[in-house]
Amino acid sequence: MRRQRTVELPFQKRLRQIENNITKASNAQATGYIHGFAEWLSDARCTRLLKALGPYALILAILGLGWEIQLASEERQARGEARKIAAWQLLTVKASGNSGKTEAMEYLHGIGKDLSGINLSVDDGDDGVSLHMAELSGVDLSRSNMSKVYALAADFSGASLVLANLSKASLPGANFSGANLNSSDLTGTRFFRTDLSGALLWRANLEDADLMESNLTGARGLECTQLMQARNWFSTFRDKELGCGSPIPDIKAWNTFKSKAY
Incomplete structure (x- = not known):
């Protein structure tokens, strides 16, 4: 929508x-x-x-x-x-909240401009940049600073976020399926019901991230020691190789979540 x-x-x-x-x-x-x-x-x-x-x-x-x-x-x-x-x-220009950066990024990405290394950080005490429902499938945001961004139901499917800083970002309902998150900083990031299926997570830092009911099926480069640094990791939908000694929720529940609009 x-x-x-x-x-x-x-x-x-x-x-x-x-x-x-x-x-x-x-x-x-x-x-x-x-x-x-x-x-x-x-x-x-x-x-x-x-x-x-x-x-x-x-x-x-x-x-x-x-x-x-x-x-x-x-x-x-x-x-x-x-x-x-x-x-x-x-x-x-540094600006928090809904400052029009979503539309600017969508436009520049749509005409093929390189957005790698972009800085969306904000000053201490300010709210993060809003990328609410941004449509950025396939975008190159490698080495970008997206700390504290709020991206409810945004589409980053197939995006490159290698070495990106997403620390303390809030990404509920966002789509990162097939995205490359290798070596990204995901410390303290909130992934509530986020689609990370098929994502590359080699050396991604998940310390204190919240993976509540997110989809990690088909994710590559992820190990139990890495996964278990996150909060609510046991509630994620994942492959049996990432059981890590905890029961895996039925994927049918994920399909129910996915059908709900944010």
Whole structure:
């Protein structure tokens, strides 16, 4: 289910302002050209010239159309560049909570920009950045600092989070299936009913993480000594190799959890 956006976020407001400025400038430029062209056409000598040209006047019309197409293309490119600049600026400024970083990351990831090494940390005492229901499947966030982020039901399936810092993050209902979390810092991270099926967790630090009712089936690189550092590890859905001396819950219960909307 997509999140409902009823309030204009800072990223959207800044983008709208930039696009409005570009549009005004482009319109002003186009208006000046058009007025000049109209005055030229109204000249009597021009009228006589067009009559003399006859069929060649069509060529002039085609050239004019080509100019209009070129102007529209340049305007689209300018808007695209402005949007990229606004998104990057938003991500580089420290801001907690719902500051529009979700939309900025989704946009940049969607156009193929590299988000590895991004810093989403906040100052001590501030709430973490909200990535509520972010759609970032396959994103490269390796070596990124995402400490204390709140990512309820976010989609990080197939993402690369190698050496990422997710300490004290809150990730209830998030999807990390098939994600690469090798050597990541997951200390104190809350994974309530999080999908980690098929994830790579080699040397991931799970000390004091909360894995309550999360799905670890098919997870690779995970050992009992590593798993048992986390709280509520025994409630996870996992393969028999990770029984670690405790009963494994029936996977049917996970399917029930998954059907519930957050």
